[in-house]
Amino acid sequence: MSLDTMQATKRPRNENFPVASLVLSPEHRDAVLAFYAFARLADDIADAPGLKAAEKLNRLDELEQALIAGDPAIPEAARLHAADRQHKAGIVQARDLLRAFRQDAVKARYNEWAELIDYCRFSANPVGRFLLALHKERGGAQGPADALCTALQILNHLQDCGKDHDNLGRIYIPLRWIMGAGSKKAFFEPSRADLRRSVCDAMLDRVDALIDQAQSLPEHLQNPRLRAQSIATVALARRLSERLRRSDPVLERVQVSKADACMAFLKGLGGTLRQPAGSDQRITAAMVRRSGSSFRLGMQSLPQERRRAMHAVYAFCRAVDDIADGAAPPSEKRAFLREWRRELDRLQRAPETPVGRELARASTLFKLPMEECHALLDGMEMDSADRVRITSDYELNLYGRRVAGSVGALSIRIFGVPSAHDFAINLGRTLQLVNILRDVDEDAACERVYVPLSRLAQLGLQDAPAATLVADPRFARVCEGLAEEAHAGFAVADAALTRLDRTALKPAILMMENYRRVLARLQARGWGTRQGRLRLSTADRLHLITRAMRAA
Known part of the structure; x- marks a missing residue:
């Protein structure tokens, strides 16, 4: 089957998250649909069961050349080429996506979390960067947009982990996490829900941290329609994460409901009317609320600024404790804790996480000794051993x-x-x-x-x-x-x-x-x-x- 005769296996409406919703302006929607159609074709090539890896790579190379040239023989490539000529966005991001599809053609396993995140840099993040470039958004939105796209990609991997394994022979869940909990065979054994639960929950802890980082995305966006879509997408990502914590993706298809999508749409609609603000403070407060800690009662008695600072400290403690108690291998836990050390070092400059930004604010207001945060991390490293x-x-x-x-x-x-x-x-x-x-x-x-x-x-x-x-x-x-x-x-x-x-x-x-x-x-x-x-x-x-x- 040649490129020009391949039929798309999915349509925008079949995707988990809004691809080109009616919230976007018609001009932008057309460009988004062009980008989606090209990406869909490339994805179908990478997933084609009847093609060997070498043939997949050849076809992806042909597709890239057609995109650069605007070859009318490949309508998906020509359409995106034209959109790029009009909006100065599309070709660069699509070529980054092609790197991921080439990787899918030859690579079926990911050993560590960092390996998976690196894959998402090309398989997911270019989609967000395309939308930002298309809407002429500022650079400050890129970090939270990358976090959102990576979170969406990993949620999709968790959703499809059984199907990817059975149909494509691919495993996107880090192998070292699976082997630490038992074995590859046991992980996909339907009766071993307990083994899967610990690994999936540990991954969802990392995904939720990415969603928290993405929560500030709407605050960076100037285009009200894109802002609305980002609010809806963040809400759906959070809802899917919640559903995956309660269900087993090997035993059933876990997805958001129509009611979830409706609620997310209404949230997004509110974003067209006003510029969101204060997401960092809401995130740390929510972490305290979800914990059910008795200390929460004491925090509620504090004046507002002191309570907000305590929420930041507690959220930091909760985040690093979840790392130490999770199912990731010890070396991965230590790597995640090192990320927090780097975040502490950034507090006086530009912290990258909502908890970090709230902790920086608390540190300034109350002269907090940051060596105590490092001491806590030392304790969490002790807890991270097998x-x-x-x-x-x-x-x-x-x-x-x-x-x-x-x-x-x-x-x-x-x-x-x-x-x-x-x-x-x-x-x-x-x-x-x-x-x-x-x-x-x-x-x-x-x-x-x-x-x-x-x-x-x-x-x-x-x-x-x-x-x-x-x-x-x-x-x-x-x-x-x-x-x-x-x-x-x-x-x-x-x-x-x-x-x-x-x-x-x-x-x-x-x-x-x-x-x-x-x-x-x-x-x-x-x-x-x-x-x-x-x-x-x-x-x-x-x-x-x-x-x-x-x-x-």
Whole structure:
């Protein structure tokens, strides 16, 4: 079959996201449809089941030459060539797309996340760059547009992971992630939904971060029609991510509904009436809201600027903690954490993420010590290993200082009580001890043991698989000792509060009372009869809120 006789396998209306919606002006829609038709033809060549790789590459080369020349024998190439001549946009971006299609013809596996992102630079990002060039938009929109296009591409890969594997022999999910969770065969086995879930969720964490970066795109766009389409597309991307978290793409076709599309269209319509603003602040607030953290109650009691700064700190903590707890291989986790170190280094210049921009604002307003953010990242690197063991009391204290003390040191500056530094460090360690005691079984399932091996060794218990360690009665005896240390830590905090501004520290008091209640429940249950993670009841939460309000 020659180029001029190939029939498109899809139409714009068959795509997941709006290709050339009626929101766009007719002049721009025609150019967009020309770009789509060319890309569709190239994609069909790369996916043609009856063609060998060499023939696919030859046909893609012919298509590129037809585009450059405007060859009327290939209508899709001639039409885009004419659109480029009119709008000065199309050929450069289409040739970038052709690089990705050539790659599809010869490459069927991606080992790491960075490899997949590099593929998206050519398979997805040129589409957004074409739309920006077509509408004569400014350069500031390019970063969030790239993030959106990459997110859409990876969502599509997740949607089609079963079909791509079965029909095309391609796997766009990083192989190292799949092998870390089990094996390639097990991943695509219909009955292994549990294995797929952890990998897909880890990928969706990265996708959601890209969507967050894309959320500011409408604020950069001058053309109201393009702005409307971008708002709708971001909303649909977020909705598809939510649906993929709840469904299994190997077992069923996961897609947005007509109701989702309608709601997205209405959101986009609002963007034609007013210029959006404040997306960064909304994103960090949403991260806090989704977390369900009891600390959220304390944050709500803060004045607006302090609350906004705490949202930024919490969102940063949530983002890096999700990396450490995700299903990506340790080397990938460390790479993602290094990205956050680079983002911290950019805070005084031009941070690239919404959390980074909000954190930079908070840092300026409240003189936050950024070394504490780096300390938190050090702690997350400890958590990112395949197998976590704490060898000694010194290492336990160091870990607690990094993952909890750092957050306390940042928080008390936002509260306006920098003199409470020692209080914050002690309380952070105490809360982390309660975390360790509460999450013993959950951590053991991930081969994590935070109870020091040196304490276990004093009772004759040597290192072993986590499940074996936590099931031993001697492990419970060490837990009892850590619980007593936590009680002592709360007593030290109570004494310190008699000398500090309790009103300003109300959020910390609320958190402290929450954890004190958890510790009491853990002790009442007993260390040898654990039955999953303990959660506070509604009555418990009402009690701690009352205690915190009285504390002020």
